[in-house]
Amino acid sequence: MNPIEFRDRFDLLRREAGKVLLGQDDLILHTLVAVLAGGHVLIEGVPGLGKTLLVRTLAHVLGATFKRIQFTPDLMPSDVTGGNVFNQKEDRFVFHEGPIFTQLLLADEINRAPAKTQSALLEAMQDLAVTSDGITRALPDPFFVIATQNPIESQGTYPLPEAQLDRFLIQVNVKHPSQAVERLILKNHVNGFHAARLDRFEIQRVATAAELVQMREGLARIRVDDGIIEYIADIVGRSRVHRSVYLGASPRASIGLLAVARAMAASEGREYVIPDDVKALAPAILRHRLILHPDAEIEGVSADDCVDDILREAKVPKTAA
Numbered sequence: 001m002n003p004i005e006f007r008d009r010f011d012l013l014r015r016e017a018g019k020v021l022l023g024q025d026d027l028i029l030h031t032l033v034a035v036l037a038g039g040h041v042l043i044e045g046v047p048g049l050g051k052t053l054l055v056r057t058l059a060h061v062l063g064a065t066f067k068r069i070q071f072t073p074d075l076m077p078s079d080v081t082g083g084n085v086f087n088q089k090e091d092r093f094v095f096h097e098g099p100i101f102t103q104l105l106l107a108d109e110i111n112r113a114p115a116k117t118q119s120a121l122l123e124a125m126q127d128l129a130v131t132s133d134g135i136t137r138a139l140p141d142p143f144f145v146i147a148t149q150n151p152i153e154s155q156g157t158y159p160l161p162e163a164q165l166d167r168f169l170i171q172v173n174v175k176h177p178s179q180a181v182e183r184l185i186l187k188n189h190v191n192g193f194h195a196a197r198l199d200r201f202e203i204q205r206v207a208t209a210a211e212l213v214q215m216r217e218g219l220a221r222i223r224v225d226d227g228i229i230e231y232i233a234d235i236v237g238r239s240r241v242h243r244s245v246y247l248g249a250s251p252r253a254s255i256g257l258l259a260v261a262r263a264m265a266a267s268e269g270r271e272y273v274i275p276d277d278v279k280a281l282a283p284a285i286l287r288h289r290l291i292l293h294p295d296a297e298i299e300g301v302s303a304d305d306c307v308d309d310i311l312r313e314a315k316v317p318k319t320a321a
Contacts, residue, residue, distance in 0.1 A: 001218035007269035009215065010036070012206040016061040019203060021054050022188070023181030030172050030284050031058065031146065033267060036215055037259040039169025040125050040145040042110075042160075042288060049174045051148040055106045058146070063208040064103040065140065071113035073156070077120035081130045095132060100124050103140045103209055107147035111157045118164050121145060125167040142212050162247075162291070169256045170281065171288035215266075222262040223272040227317030231278055232257050238310045239286055244296035245306055249289040257285045275316045283307045 001009075010032065017028045027043070031054065034041045043051045052068075059066035069080060082098030099105065100121070110118060124130055128139045147168070150157055165171075177185065207215075232254055240248030261277040287303040 001214050003218075003222070003266050003269045003271050006215055006218055006266040009207060009211070010267040013061055016203055016206055017054070017057050020057045021050050022184050023177040024050060024054070024174065027054065027172055027174055029267075030170055030281070033260050033263045033281065034170045034284075035062075035144050035146075036212070036267075037169065037219065037256075037263040038142075038144075038216055039256060039259065040167060041147070042165070042168040042171040043146065043148045043174060044151065044171060045148075045174030046150060049176065051174055052106065052108055055104070055146045055148070057203065059104045059106075060203055061206055062104065062212055063205045064142070064212065065209070066104045066106070067099040067102040068106040068108055069099050070108050071110050071117065073113060075113045075117045077117055080117065080120040081124070081132060084133055093133075095135070095137070097137075098130075100130060101137075101139060103142055103144070105143070105145045107145055109150060110147040111149040111160055114158055115161050115164075118158075118160060122164065122167060140209075142209060142216065165288045166250060166252055168288060170260065170284035172284055173287075219259070219262045219266055221271070222265050224258065224262065225272070225317070228261070228273050228275065228278065229258070231275060231314065231317050232261070234314045235278070235282055235310055236286075238314060239290060239306070242290075242306050242310060244292055244301045245290050246293045247291040249286050253285055253289050257282060260285065279311055282311060286310075 031041050080098050082096050084093040085096050087094045129136050236249050236254045260281040261273045264277040265273045286307050290303045
């Protein structure tokens with residue numbers, strides 16, 4: 001699939017998702033870019049902002065098989081991955097697949113479960129496989145996780161371990177809609193829209209799982225100049241020496257930033273990456289990977305503030321079209 005075909009299909013996906021999730025254009029854009037780049041997405045926001053609705057809508061327009069796990073404090077790892085159950089008729093243990101065996105997995109309110117259960121996703125998100133009793137089983141292709149979480153200050157939530165956070169390609173923060181957008185949301189509900197009945201709303205399925213894989217494979221043809229590679233390495237390297245950062249981003253962040261920059265370029269119909277592609281996604285790639293010094297947190301410095309500093313200080317390369 002060439003960049004023009006990629007852009008046209010990408011625009012269709014954005015428009016269909018935008019019919020349901022009003023006023024969240026950046027959220028839709030960043031989530032689609034991450035999914036097409038082959039990564040997983042963490043969406044953070046207070047309840048009621050449409051996080052779950054976005055994932056259900058994307059499952060419909062992408063044509064992907066979809067399952068949802070509601071994370072709770074008593075959820076066990078086997079409830080996610082599945083496990084062996086003894087079959088008396090066959091006199092042997094039989095593996096029963098858990099809900100993780102799907103193409104699009106919604107991990108809803110992932111930080112409502114303790115770290116033991118959250119870690120059940122680690123192998124799946126990194127290696128696209130699940131190991132049980134010494135047997136490794138591949139997950140469907142494509143496979144991607146979109147997790148939602150409430151702010152960690154909310155009652156009954158657990159912070160995600162650093163290793164878990166690093167598996168998410170991007171973190172997107174959802175904001176409250178403007179008053180004008182909220183009026184449109186209310187008008188939709190007056191006209192009969194119901195979030196639990198998306199099939200009654202005129203949302204088209206504009207892709208299939210096979211086409212999604214094809215779009216991902218097409219990103220390998222997006223050109224990345226040496227200047228862009230140095231720019232990405234410089235940005236991530238600066239995150240490790242920033243005065244407010246205790247622990248910076250890993251090489252996985254560099255690889256992720258390269259992947260989403262290619263997807264962003266293709267979404268605009270270009271065959272090459274420009275610095276703006278990198279800058280646009282750098283906050284979403286880095287914000288959940290930076291651990292700040294306690295003093296910086298006390299002073300009210302955020303991870304996004306650090307990323308803004310890094311982007312101002314990093315030297316922007318000149319690239320040829």
